[in-house]
Amino acid sequence: xxxxNQKRIxxxxxxxxxxxxxxxxxxxxxxxxxxxxxxxxxxxxTFAGPLAxxxxxxxxxxxxxxxxxNEIDEDVYEEQVSMMEMVLEVDEIVEEVKTYREKxxxxx
Amino acid sequence: xxxxxxxxxxYVLVDAxxxxxxxxxxxxxxxxxxxxxxxxxxxxxxxxxxEDLVGYAPNQAxxxxxxxxxxxxxxxxxxxxxxEDASRYSDWGEIMPExxxxxLIKIADAFDLxxxxxxxxxxxxxxxxxxxxxxxxxxxxxxxxxLEVMQKMVDEHxxxxxxxxxxxVACVKQAHDTDPNLNAHIxxxxxxxxxxxxxxxxxxxxxxxIDLADVDYVIEVSEEACGDVNQRGGGNxxxxxxxxxxxxxxxxxxxxxxxxxxxxxxxxxxxxxxSGIYENVVVVAGGSTAKLGMNGKDHVAKDMPVxxxxxxxxxxxxSQDDGVSPVIRTDSIGRHTVTTGSSPQAVISSLVTEPLxxxxxxxxxxxxxxxxxxxxEMTKPAGAGDVPASNYKMIAALGVKRxxxxxxxxxxxxxEHGMPxxxxxxxxxxxxxxxxxxxxxxxxxxxxxxxxxxxxGSLFLGRMxxxxxxxxxxxxxxxxxxxxxxxxEDQIKNIVAGAMRNLAESLLVEEE
Numbered sequence: 001x002x003x004x005n006q007k008r009i010x011x012x013x014x015x016x017x018x019x020x021x022x023x024x025x026x027x028x029x030x031x032x033x034x035x036x037x038x039x040x041x042x043x044x045x046t047f048a049g050p051l052a053x054x055x056x057x058x059x060x061x062x063x064x065x066x067x068x069x070n071e072i073d074e075d076v077y078e079e080q081v082s083m084m085e086m087v088l089e090v091d092e093i094v095e096e097v098k099t100y101r102e103k104x105x106x107x108x
Numbered sequence: 109x110x111x112x113x114x115x116x117x118x119y120v121l122v123d124a125x126x127x128x129x130x131x132x133x134x135x136x137x138x139x140x141x142x143x144x145x146x147x148x149x150x151x152x153x154x155x156x157x158x159e160d161l162v163g164y165a166p167n168q169a170x171x172x173x174x175x176x177x178x179x180x181x182x183x184x185x186x187x188x189x190x191x192e193d194a195s196r197y198s199d200w201g202e203i204m205p206e207x208x209x210x211x212l213i214k215i216a217d218a219f220d221l222x223x224x225x226x227x228x229x230x231x232x233x234x235x236x237x238x239x240x241x242x243x244x245x246x247x248x249x250x251x252x253x254x255l256e257v258m259q260k261m262v263d264e265h266x267x268x269x270x271x272x273x274x275x276x277v278a279c280v281k282q283a284h285d286t287d288p289n290l291n292a293h294i295x296x297x298x299x300x301x302x303x304x305x306x307x308x309x310x311x312x313x314x315x316x317x318i319d320l321a322d323v324d325y326v327i328e329v330s331e332e333a334c335g336d337v338n339q340r341g342g343g344n345x346x347x348x349x350x351x352x353x354x355x356x357x358x359x360x361x362x363x364x365x366x367x368x369x370x371x372x373x374x375x376x377x378x379x380x381x382x383s384g385i386y387e388n389v390v391v392v393a394g395g396s397t398a399k400l401g402m403n404g405k406d407h408v409a410k411d412m413p414v415x416x417x418x419x420x421x422x423x424x425x426x427s428q429d430d431g432v433s434p435v436i437r438t439d440s441i442g443r444h445t446v447t448t449g450s451s452p453q454a455v456i457s458s459l460v461t462e463p464l465x466x467x468x469x470x471x472x473x474x475x476x477x478x479x480x481x482x483x484x485e486m487t488k489p490a491g492a493g494d495v496p497a498s499n500y501k502m503i504a505a506l507g508v509k510r511x512x513x514x515x516x517x518x519x520x521x522x523x524e525h526g527m528p529x530x531x532x533x534x535x536x537x538x539x540x541x542x543x544x545x546x547x548x549x550x551x552x553x554x555x556x557x558x559x560x561x562x563x564x565g566s567l568f569l570g571r572m573x574x575x576x577x578x579x580x581x582x583x584x585x586x587x588x589x590x591x592x593x594x595x596x597e598d599q600i601k602n603i604v605a606g607a608m609r610n611l612a613e614s615l616l617v618e619e620e
Contacts, residue, residue, distance in 0.1 A: 028493060032492065046405070079451065080451040080453070083451075083502065084502070086505040086518075087498065087501040087502055
């Protein structure tokens, strides 16, 4: 996960409280999405960024997951996401992100 | 107005394996943060030889010795299935060894910043004397320096070292004692751009029907910036390259838009030629030092060679219509504008379907789309996926949403209108432009009629805007489009007669 994004997420967590944050991912790949989910829950597994060794345990979802999709206006989702939904390996991505969320999220 | 045509193009790669270790941004960052890391210890064992780099099928596709369709048929992983007896040179360019390139950096150096160790200098001089595109005067610029003098400069951190197999063979000095924009690191990066850009222009100039003395203007489109403390990015790589490549009648300027710059450059070149301001415009870019070994950690972790081990460069000549060369259509330019938005639908619509709609073409009328042609063997291990394949799927998905394609045809479209990625992950180098040479060849051979070149750029990396950027254009077969603007004598007579008639009628009305 981008180091600058890690820094911003860490700062948001300090400012607003970990329990008040939800991370929405938009990664196009299962592995990369899983890595991002792991980073904001269990810490940066590459030990390269500000979240190395920092277990924020945040709520994290991919935008393709029903929990997020159902919260978004249908027309907006159609305009912004539907094309990618057709292209991406949705099941793989959802499964990967869900795995890390269920394992490390503190607010399930 | 004349139709601008692609008159020729060149593509070069340069072995930068040793430079990767020392100056790639991933390695520099790792050395600073974790100098004893396992990665840095393992890395030297994962580097390729020059021969492997030449035999690597995507590299042969980049310099044009094999077609992209040939590449598709090669067994994968490509790095385990090198082409035997692959050639260093091609009609379009070459894959230059690292030591010779250091010699070329010396030739590119206008301020005595590059120092070559005596023995190395003699050795490289001998090799470059054999280079088919360099003359004696250029090679004579190479001279040697005492190793101790170089070592002292490196130890005092006023020069960036260049090693071959662990031995200090050259260094690039800072160009100012205190100016951060002229420090040794930036001078090295900029001289690499200049030298690899020069190599590209040399290869363009060797092609039939091209005389570099006829070039009026050069547009440089890499991602580096040259200037001093008072004008970071003042420029001008273009003119620096023109000066040393025989473009004696040219001026030029640098165009920047991250990875989208080459496509911007080609559109600008087409406009300059089309308007008649210039007759011959070269668009050129050199390679990126920082991006060497960018995904090295992932490659090593996956037990595969670090494939981002070469600089890329290219040059394209856009000229006035010759009735034969493929034409750049100026009536179908795709643009991602400030209000386009960043959703994939919006981006692909603005770059693909909107410009096609303007001229009444459907997405299947374009035989090949050239998107971000990153080699997937470099990006997939790093979790970035197969970038060209994703782009083709997005274009196809948009086609399905618009009703141009059946959903069941989605993957067929990807297969037929797409191609495997074959360019090194050097930012601007893989972006749309690698296929220009192939498109030129395929169009002249009658294998395809039309290709779309798409360049996209991540402007947010510069922290000035969150905007994304992209532009696109179509290259197509020359069917005499340029002649349609020509007006015959009879047509002129008719126009004049019509104007006179209107004038007479209006006078009559006034009299009434």
